[in-house]
Amino acid sequence: MEDMKNKFAVLGKSVPRVETPFKATGRAKYAADYEMAGMLWGKVKRAPYAHARILSIDTSKAERLPGVKGIVVGKDFGGFKWGWQAHTRDESPLATDKVRYMYEGVAAVAAVNKDIAEEACDLIDVQYEELPAVFDPFEAMKEGAPLVHEDKPRNILVEYHWNFGDVDKAFADSYLVREDLFQTPRQSKGYIEPPAVLAWWEHGTLHYIGSKGSPYMLWRIFGRAFNLPLNKVRVIQPIIGCDFGGTKNDGHALDFSAILLAKKTGRPVKIVYSQWEELTTCLRRHAMWVRIKMGLTKDGLITGLYTNVVADGGAYARMSPVTMYLTNGFCTLPYKIDNFRTDTWNIYTNNPMAAAMRGHGMYHTRYAIDCQLDLMAKELGIDPVEIRLRNSIDNPKPGETYYTVNKLRVATCGVKECIEESAKLFEWDKYHKTKKNGGPIARGAGIGASGYLSGARLTGHNSCSAIVRVNEDGSVNVQTGASDVGQGSDTAMCAIAAEVLGIGMKDVEIKRVDTSYNYPDPGSYGSRVTIYAGEATMKAAEDAKQQLLEAAAKEMNIFAEELEIRDKKVFMKADEARFLPWLDVVRAACYANIGNVVIGRGVSRKGTKGFSPKAFSTGEGDVGTNYGFAAQINEVEVDTETGVVRCTENSAMADDCGFPLNPTIVETQCIGGSYHQSISSALYEEFVMDKGSTVNPNWIDLKRPRVYEAPFPKFAHVITNDPYGPFGVKECSEATTCTGAPAVINAIYDAVGVMIKNMPATPEKVWRALKEKREAEKKK
Amino acid sequence: MKENTRDIKFTLNGKEVEITVNPKMLLLDLLREELKLTGTRTGCEVSACGACTVNLDGKAVRACSILAAQVNGHEVVTIEGVADGEKLHPIQEAMVNHGAIECGFCTSGMVMSARALLLENPRATREDIKRALQGNMCADSGYVKYVEAVEMAAKVMQGK
Numbered sequence A: 001m002e003d004m005k006n007k008f009a010v011l012g013k014s015v016p017r018v019e020t021p022f023k024a025t026g027r028a029k030y031a032a033d034y035e036m037a038g039m040l041w042g043k044v045k046r047a048p049y050a051h052a053r054i055l056s057i058d059t060s061k062a063e064r065l066p067g068v069k070g071i072v073v074g075k076d077f078g079g080f081k082w083g084w085q086a087h088t089r090d091e092s093p094l095a096t097d098k099v100r101y102m103y104e105g106v107a108a109v110a111a112v113n114k115d116i117a118e119e120a121c122d123l124i125d126v127q128y129e130e131l132p133a134v135f136d137p138f139e140a141m142k143e144g145a146p147l148v149h150e151d152k153p154r155n156i157l158v159e160y161h162w163n164f165g166d167v168d169k170a171f172a173d174s175y176l177v178r179e180d181l182f183q184t185p186r187q188s189k190g191y192i193e194p195p196a197v198l199a200w201w202e203h204g205t206l207h208y209i210g211s212k213g214s215p216y217m218l219w220r221i222f223g224r225a226f227n228l229p230l231n232k233v234r235v236i237q238p239i240i241g242c243d244f245g246g247t248k249n250d251g252h253a254l255d256f257s258a259i260l261l262a263k264k265t266g267r268p269v270k271i272v273y274s275q276w277e278e279l280t281t282c283l284r285r286h287a288m289w290v291r292i293k294m295g296l297t298k299d300g301l302i303t304g305l306y307t308n309v310v311a312d313g314g315a316y317a318r319m320s321p322v323t324m325y326l327t328n329g330f331c332t333l334p335y336k337i338d339n340f341r342t343d344t345w346n347i348y349t350n351n352p353m354a355a356a357m358r359g360h361g362m363y364h365t366r367y368a369i370d371c372q373l374d375l376m377a378k379e380l381g382i383d384p385v386e387i388r389l390r391n392s393i394d395n396p397k398p399g400e401t402y403y404t405v406n407k408l409r410v411a412t413c414g415v416k417e418c419i420e421e422s423a424k425l426f427e428w429d430k431y432h433k434t435k436k437n438g439g440p441i442a443r444g445a446g447i448g449a450s451g452y453l454s455g456a457r458l459t460g461h462n463s464c465s466a467i468v469r470v471n472e473d474g475s476v477n478v479q480t481g482a483s484d485v486g487q488g489s490d491t492a493m494c495a496i497a498a499e500v501l502g503i504g505m506k507d508v509e510i511k512r513v514d515t516s517y518n519y520p521d522p523g524s525y526g527s528r529v530t531i532y533a534g535e536a537t538m539k540a541a542e543d544a545k546q547q548l549l550e551a552a553a554k555e556m557n558i559f560a561e562e563l564e565i566r567d568k569k570v571f572m573k574a575d576e577a578r579f580l581p582w583l584d585v586v587r588a589a590c591y592a593n594i595g596n597v598v599i600g601r602g603v604s605r606k607g608t609k610g611f612s613p614k615a616f617s618t619g620e621g622d623v624g625t626n627y628g629f630a631a632q633i634n635e636v637e638v639d640t641e642t643g644v645v646r647c648t649e650n651s652a653m654a655d656d657c658g659f660p661l662n663p664t665i666v667e668t669q670c671i672g673g674s675y676h677q678s679i680s681s682a683l684y685e686e687f688v689m690d691k692g693s694t695v696n697p698n699w700i701d702l703k704r705p706r707v708y709e710a711p712f713p714k715f716a717h718v719i720t721n722d723p724y725g726p727f728g729v730k731e732c733s734e735a736t737t738c739t740g741a742p743a744v745i746n747a748i749y750d751a752v753g754v755m756i757k758n759m760p761a762t763p764e765k766v767w768r769a770l771k772e773k774r775e776a777e778k779k780k
Numbered sequence B: 001m002k003e004n005t006r007d008i009k010f011t012l013n014g015k016e017v018e019i020t021v022n023p024k025m026l027l028l029d030l031l032r033e034e035l036k037l038t039g040t041r042t043g044c045e046v047s048a049c050g051a052c053t054v055n056l057d058g059k060a061v062r063a064c065s066i067l068a069a070q071v072n073g074h075e076v077v078t079i080e081g082v083a084d085g086e087k088l089h090p091i092q093e094a095m096v097n098h099g100a101i102e103c104g105f106c107t108s109g110m111v112m113s114a115r116a117l118l119l120e121n122p123r124a125t126r127e128d129i130k131r132a133l134q135g136n137m138c139a140d141s142g143y144v145k146y147v148e149a150v151e152m153a154a155k156v157m158q159g160k
């Protein structure tokens, strides 16, 4: 780490993030903070059934309400449907023929204020014929179950069956084989900023400001939905209050409704979802039933793995085909597994939709595998850290590549070092030797290890490009199509440009994405931003630098190759005393010819060889550009009288993100991903459902991680310098979104000997498991 | 129907404000919609997330659960009133420099809760800080650096 730090002037250092002074003073503008003259407020009318045919919609009463300026219903969208791929286009902006989940939107109103819009929604009279509904994916798969979509037999949204190596033989040869069923809960995304949009039409162009982490996805969808060429779709990005995949990546009723209402009324329309709307109707993490069977040798080496996973996809397909690929395809990381088989299904139900979420897919199977591994380690008498070290993929030597059995390409892998580092920081051995339990509180520690892809590349538009513009006063603008949703990528892009150009962070500025002025980019998901936008920015800055060096060379009467820039000086490499100040060079370059503008361009080439979703049917291939790894250890306290579990501050985490461009950002990301999106589901969070209705759609009844139980991990950066990432980088924080849950569940197992196989480990579940254990022990 | 209104007068970020409000208007709506102070965020509207935290007579309160009319005669400070012009308050500065802030949606509330705490107890311990921030939900930082930043700010404010 130390020598890496000194290699660069800006990178590898924890410079403060570029936009946080605006956030700290409340000046940062999120979507809901924008307003315009003449603006109307919109509201979505929602259906009170999980599955019902729409017989009629009568808007006349609502139209007569003073202050109502426009109403739209599903049919006004002209039959438009969208989805991730052509064959999954199953969703309309507002329901047309029938509603498929509770509170699906059926109409939308624009009025002069929020109250009137809401009142008008109440006045819209919709007649329904309630239909039999299905909420359990296992019921939904049965012949004769109600169909959510008439053209999807047995409600199967997608299924994959893969086979690598010979799993049956592996099991037959194993010393120990075990099968367990693990279950992951329905989890919210947990962002505090509810989705919001302001839409208007100007000069024949659709203008849209919305809280979206992938603006170009909407750019294309809106183009199709409103029959516009892409040059007339302007998606402007405000500051985003987190994304994590799902609603803020994709469209939802508010987006289309605001746009059509704005068209109809000729006025800007703003819709801000309430947190209730977010938590009842927006995209959530899939609930999954993960049945796994694993074989081990006597020494604890994994011989084979079989996964049988059923997921509740909810009412519409969204990203579910990708989810099921990731859930199973990444089971072969971070441990060596030569024999691997999968049978997996994603099922339509009349529940709210599920979609991508941080740690997408992999989070489910990592929980199952890493917890089953501890159960088996115990049977074999092997320490949890030790069994992971024995199975971990080794870091390939430089130039060499490790291929998993399903052909994931791993050029660097620091998982062993992550496990060792976190064990060292936690003082794992000492902890287990000196741990004292007394009274009703039992303490224990558990470990989780994982990998995660970075630079997701699926076919479709995958490129990313950047422009670095050097202005005549020496200031620099960086522009990419990539989105900072809170992860810090704007800072990373500025740092990369500053590094390459030899200038300071203060000299570089980045603006939010505007699809009329930036370059198409898939968006913020699959840990792809720093990999692709980072490469594009690096190349754009190099291009600009070259132009500057040439101008300087002319001034200095030498060759550009002889020059370098550092600390805002362009100097001769052989004689550093010969130099020109940055500003002089910039001026020379800008004024060399009339009309000269210094613009560097860069395009990422990493993602251009896309992974075809066709390969989902075989499960073979490499969807990532490279792979990040992590390990973490958590301590918990279990109150054996009440079943209450809490994390203590005592914890350790190590992350291999290749090279941390900004160590502080990496730490905050990794710690946050682990706590908010992983430990949350291990200990607290679960949507309670009753016939398609979310019973706890608010943060009083739906528990989310709070500060008083936050672990304070000791943190280690593991540097592996991946050849496929700019400056050696790989993903950070999606791997720790996969390690948090198993670490905590394994810690409970260590503390009290019960393995919670259906998260979250609520006090009731833990208390019951302890009672069962006591009764079983008595019987013995 | 005659609109029922109420005239109120209060101090907002050091300045006197006189305004006529609807008695059912929330302080949050008064700040965001009427006075255009959008730094106070709307997260949950049920006192659960803390994004709307402001200081009322120096105490941290949720603007989504207080009526505008209730601040009549009182002193309100919002996130816009914390910095001294362009100079950040030590709490803000520590949060920026220590890398606590990610998406930033909870930040206004975090600053306001921490400000109220340090006004009341400049020597706040880590446990005090955790208690003061327990009503402020964050979705991405893991809280660690927020707590540490408040610890740092407390030291700076005590001249240490």
Ligand code: FES
Pocket (backbone or CB within 6 Å): B041, B042, B043, B044, B045, B046, B047, B048, B049, B050, B051, B052, B053, B062, B063, B064, B065
């Ligand atoms: S908006 Fe007031 S506490 Fe959440």
